[in-house]
Amino acid sequence: MSVFDDEHLKRQATTHVVGGDLSLLSxxxxxxxxxxxQAEIKRIEDEREKKSAGRKAAETLFRS
Structure with missing residues (x-):
């Protein structure tokens, strides 16, 4: 493995920073x-739906 491969792997392993410079990425x-x-958006939307369903169930329970 060359030095360039090592550098590429290090760059790839970094997390995404919102608003970060994208110009050096392939x-x-x-x-x-x-x-x-996209996977993170899906995860957040799923959690939002779970919380929304829980809230609706609680509202239904307390309205009765």
Missing amino acids: VDELTARVAIL
Whole structure:
């Protein structure tokens, strides 16, 4: 493995920083970040739905 490969792996392993500089990332790295962010959006939406369902159940219970 060359030095360049090591540097590439280090860059790829970093987390995404919202508002960070994207100009040095390759197309593959950008695609990977999009996938990571889409998965995070899905996770957040799922949690929001769970909390919303719990809230609706509580409101129904206390209205009775």
